[in-house]
Amino acid sequence: MQRTVFASNNAGKVAEVAELLRPTGHTVIPQSEYLVPEAEETGLTFVENALIKARNACHHTSLPAIADDSGLEVDALQGEPGIYSSRYAGEHGDDAANNSLLLGELAGVADAGRTARFRCVMVYLRHAEDPAPLICQGVWEGRILEAPRGAGGFGYDPVFWVPQEGCSAAELPPETKNRLSHRGQALRALLAALGNG
């Protein structure tokens, strides 16, 4: 994993992955440092979108790449926003608008019906034409709160209740989020698959 590009423009993901890799001695370089243009996420699955992003970064850098495609699946909304999580309210990455739309859609839904999970698919491509990418995933079960709580993390963290810890994901110290999260699980699995577990 020498000089591997991280094919994401999400600063929250970049920080979490950097922290997860720190003790392993690996570093990944965010694609912004190579001025990689944003890939269009046209896939219908997390796997397809992760491959699109990783392939785009390999193509523009001639380096191996890791990409993360992730999202929130809400049972009462039949799995929405899912692969559309970052653009749920229309504009890409408008976390506040996404959270308020989600809370509005769940208005009147009782606690027991507010189950949800974060899913992360993490892929590793050795080069743009790699026919055998490594693909790993992680799932983090929780519930959607009735109002946002906490200022840490990013995205839907303020509205995601973490039952084991009794707080929202945005109230967790970063190391606890990384230990439990969909992203932490997926990246540890990927490292193991790379033989660096």
Ligand SMILES: O=P(O)(O)OP(=O)(O)OP(=O)(O)OC[C@H]1O[C@@H](n2cnc3c(O)ncnc32)[C@H](O)[C@@H]1O
């Ligand atoms: O595609 P890149 O450039 O990596 O950045 P992105 O933010 O667009 O990433 P995705 O397409 O994978 O969309 C994931 C969205 O799912 C949500 N999400 C994923 N992981 C999350 C987490 O750990 N905490 C909160 N929200 C998360 C958040 O809204 C993200 O924008």
Ligand SMILES: [Mg+2]
């Ligand atoms: Mg995206």
